[in-house]
Structure formats: C-alpha cells, structure tokens
Amino acid sequence: METTSTYDKASGEFIVHSPTDLSQKYWISNGFHHANMAVVFAQTIVNGKNEGVNPFLVPTRDSNHELMPGVQNRDMGVKIGVNGVDNAILRFTNVRIPRNNMLTKYAEVDATGTYQSELAKPSQRFFAVTERLLSGRICIAGLCIGATRGCLYVAIKYAKQRMSIGPEGLSTVPIMNYQLQQNAIMPLMARMFALNVYYNFVRQAFKEQTLGWEIPSLCSSIKTMMSWNAERTATTTRERCGGMGFLSSSRFAEYLAVAHTGLTAEGDNRVLMHKITKDLILAVTKKGYVLPKPKLNVKAQIGTMDDVSSLELISDLFRFRVETLLAKLGAKTAELKKQGKSPYEVNMMGTSNLIQDLAMAYGERRMIDSCLDFLGGLDSAQDRKVMECVFRVAAIDCVKRDLSFYISEKAIKPQAGANLLIAQ
Structure with a gap:
C-alpha cells in the first residue's frame, strides 16, 4: 500500500x-x-x-x-x-x-x-480498521445465496418441464426424474440450505460480538463457502439445462458473474482461507481455545460402523478432521523448520494444501453444528424430518469428497464409505 x-x-x-x-x-x-x-x-x-x-x-x-x-x-x-x-x-x-x-x-x-x-x-491499528470489511463479507455471502437460489429455481423448473425418453420410448418423463439430474442438482441445493443456516448464525454472531477472535474467521468462512457453492451451482445448473441454459434469458451468465464477484471481492477466497487457519492456530496455541471434541471415539467406535450417515456421527467426523488436520499441519511445519525452511517457505511453499483443507474443515464443522442447533429449535416433527434429510445430504456430500482422508485415518470403514452413496 x-x-x-x-x-x-x-x-x-x-x-x-x-x-x-x-x-x-x-x-x-x-x-x-x-x-x-x-x-x-x-x-x-x-x-x-x-x-x-x-x-x-x-x-x-x-x-x-x-x-x-x-x-x-x-x-x-x-x-x-x-x-x-x-x-x-x-x-x-x-x-x-x-x-x-x-x-x-x-x-x-x-x-x-x-x-x-x-x-x-x-x-494492530491496520487490522482493527480493516475489520469493517467483515460486514462486507457477510453481505457478499447474502448476495451469493440469492444467486444460488436463482440458479436452482431456473434449473429445477426447467428440469420438471423438459420431457425426455420414458420406458415406452417416447418423451414422457421429466428429466428431473432421472437420477443423473437429481445427483447433480440436489446436493447443491442441500448445501445451499445448510449454508443458509450457517449464514444466519454468522450474521447473529457478528451482531452480538460475543465470540471474540472467531468473528473474523466466521465472516471469512461463510463468504468463501457461499461464493464457491454459488459458482459450482451456476456452472452445474447451466450444464444440466443444456442448450437452453446457454441462452442469456436463462440468466446463468449473470449468476456466474455474481459468483465470481463473490470469489474475489472483500478478500480473495484462498487468501481468506489462509487467514482462517492462521487465526485458528493462534487461538489454540496462544489464546487457550480448545477445539470441540467428538462425542465418540472416532477410530475405535465410528471407524467400526457400517452406517455413518447420521448428522451426529458426521458432526463427530468433522470435528475429528479439524483436530487431525491441525495436528498434521503442526507436524509438517515443525519438519520443514527443522530442514531450515523460513516461515515464508513453510507457509507459501510447503503447507498450502493443509492450510486450505483445515480452513474448509473448520467452516464445515461450524456449518453442520449450526444445522444441528437449527433442528433442535424446530417445534414440528415433520419439519425436523424434512430438514434433517436435507442437511444429511449436504453433510454426506462433504464426507464423500474427503473419503480418502477418512478411510486412510481409519475413521470410516471402506464399506461404510460405500454405503454413503446409498444413504444419500
């Protein structure tokens, strides 16, 4: 500057x-x-x-x-x-x-x-002043919610009207009935709802200002996660609408541009992920912050189960992932320093993947805990049943993405991993 x-x-x-x-x-x-x-x-x-x-x-x-x-x-x-x-x-x-x-x-x-x-x-003065950008990150997350919903609305409405081949060989079946279409769209919609609950939690936390060091991390994580989901949703829904999705009247181009605005404005997403991890390490090592622990012994108990698709078990898995990645990052950092690497080389050349993964793990752990709190506040059993199903789809999608980590760490059996596809 x-x-x-x-x-x-x-x-x-x-x-x-x-x-x-x-x-x-x-x-x-x-x-x-x-x-x-x-x-x-x-x-x-x-x-x-x-x-x-x-x-x-x-x-x-x-x-x-x-x-x-x-x-x-x-x-x-x-x-x-x-x-x-x-x-x-x-x-x-x-x-x-x-x-x-x-x-x-x-x-x-x-x-x-x-x-x-x-x-x-x-x-100290610089970071105190720039913390006003935090409200902007919350606003960008809200903007990306709107873009994501717009994409999903267009794609689902189109897929329910667009007829294709049925069992008799005629165009009688809406493409939304196909597993291919559902597998592409429904996890994105489920993640949008889960992120919306997390967004509401972050917005309230920012208003109350009672979570101290965690406020900047929460604002940064909801901005990054929401904008990445908006970009992924815009790309996927455009594709699943075929040629009609390529028309400007579909508005996918504008939604994609909004998503890319969210990726970059008020802090590049990847840079913010680095800051999330940095602040988490500082909180644990210098400020006495204790990571939330899994309720079960992940390796000894969850690691022996065939079905790990409940929200409570996945919440434990997410907490385990944060703990494990933090430990791996600490060990890798110590190893590189022992080799004579400078802090710059350690952060920028040697541990980038772990830094990014840990920041996402932190955000998704916060997201799923927000969803569990949300379910606990619903009075209607039917509402709880529906929303629990939605949140499970979102959570299982995260575990499937990181399945190699969970299996290699013996947190999930291979058979339990295979069963996740059926559960979702």
Whole structure:
C-alpha cells in the first residue's frame, strides 16, 4: 500500500499522494460515476515518521460533481458481468484535506501535530480498521445465496418441464426424474440450505460480538463457502439445462458473474482461507481455545460402523478432521523448520494444501453444528424430518469428497464409505 498521507503541521492539513502507478486505488465501488467522497487507506507520515496505514475521508468531486483538483479517476473497464456496478481507478496528486478528515476511532493527530493511538503497533491499528470489511463479507455471502437460489429455481423448473425418453420410448418423463439430474442438482441445493443456516448464525454472531477472535474467521468462512457453492451451482445448473441454459434469458451468465464477484471481492477466497487457519492456530496455541471434541471415539467406535450417515456421527467426523488436520499441519511445519525452511517457505511453499483443507474443515464443522442447533429449535416433527434429510445430504456430500482422508485415518470403514452413496 503505497499511497501516503503526510501531515503538514504548518497548515494543519494532510497531503494525500499516490507516487507510483502501483499506488493507485483499483476496483473502487461507485467511484467512476457516482461517489463524491472516498475513504482512503494511506501510509501516514507525521513528523517524518511512518505511523502505518490509517483511513482518511477524501473528497473526490465538488458540489457540481466535477473532479477535485489532484484527483484522477478512470473507469476499470468492461467486466465479464455485473456491469451495472460502477468501479473506478483512483489516484491522488498532492490532494490536501483538513486534519479532521482523518478517521480517528483507533488513532488521531491532535492539534499540536502529535500522532496518538491506544494501539501500539501499526499492524494492530491496520487490522482493527480493516475489520469493517467483515460486514462486507457477510453481505457478499447474502448476495451469493440469492444467486444460488436463482440458479436452482431456473434449473429445477426447467428440469420438471423438459420431457425426455420414458420406458415406452417416447418423451414422457421429466428429466428431473432421472437420477443423473437429481445427483447433480440436489446436493447443491442441500448445501445451499445448510449454508443458509450457517449464514444466519454468522450474521447473529457478528451482531452480538460475543465470540471474540472467531468473528473474523466466521465472516471469512461463510463468504468463501457461499461464493464457491454459488459458482459450482451456476456452472452445474447451466450444464444440466443444456442448450437452453446457454441462452442469456436463462440468466446463468449473470449468476456466474455474481459468483465470481463473490470469489474475489472483500478478500480473495484462498487468501481468506489462509487467514482462517492462521487465526485458528493462534487461538489454540496462544489464546487457550480448545477445539470441540467428538462425542465418540472416532477410530475405535465410528471407524467400526457400517452406517455413518447420521448428522451426529458426521458432526463427530468433522470435528475429528479439524483436530487431525491441525495436528498434521503442526507436524509438517515443525519438519520443514527443522530442514531450515523460513516461515515464508513453510507457509507459501510447503503447507498450502493443509492450510486450505483445515480452513474448509473448520467452516464445515461450524456449518453442520449450526444445522444441528437449527433442528433442535424446530417445534414440528415433520419439519425436523424434512430438514434433517436435507442437511444429511449436504453433510454426506462433504464426507464423500474427503473419503480418502477418512478411510486412510481409519475413521470410516471402506464399506461404510460405500454405503454413503446409498444413504444419500
């Protein structure tokens, strides 16, 4: 982050400046046509010292909606979709703003020109400010719920109307009746419902702010999981609608673009997964967080069963997966450090797969526990029966995806793994 905001003590102003092409601000929402103010994150120079990144309110247009002096503004260009959203490239050349335009919840420069903050480290101040992005991640998850539902609605409605070959050789059977169509669509719908329950839990947790360190991880995991499911759903439902799904009127192209927006906006999904794992390790090793334990002995009990398809057993399997992956990551990290690898090499070159898998395991463990809590709050036995079936489909799909892990760790017998397909 190269844009600077240098305090001019003589005038009591900050000078906001983007010294290089790389210091320009890209993908600024509503920046090209609509916005007249911007919150700018900049390296803050006070009395010759860099105090780290702080946020500033910078006017970009005047009362006539003309660009302010020193503000350069360009359109990002035509995107693959979501072109109704206005995105800009912003650059600042010695733009002066009043001292009071610094956003001062975590730091400020007082009237004497002294920088003050209760947070000692620049990194602490930066992460405190950027935590406001968490609400954006929840919003993106909500956006992706809508896109996922749209895809499923179009695909299921089409599949119930599109007739194909029946037993008599005529086009008398809706393709939704075919196992092929159901196997492609129904797990995606089940996961959408399970993620929706998890989304509601995360939204409430963000509102209440009682889960401490876990709030950023919850917001990041629901954003990544929901957007990946939206992308997978858009691709699969487009395919299962055949040529009709290729028409623009099907809206699959827009839904796919929305999903890809979710993959990247407010933090690249893979980068967020890295942060989820980093925060989990820090919580366990430094903050006294204890991972939820399986209720049963997974290897000695669940590992001997032929049927492991109940939600309670799968919840135990998910907890076992988090524990095991965390231990494997710790062991691999220690091994690489012993070989003389730097922390950078360990994280970026040696343990990436484990980091990504652990973050997903954490999110899916939280998802299935949210579903179990949701079932416990339903008064109607019929409602519980239906939703338990939906959540089981979603949970079994996760176990099937990671079946090699569970079998190799002796958490599931091969026969139990084979039986999962029948159960689903």
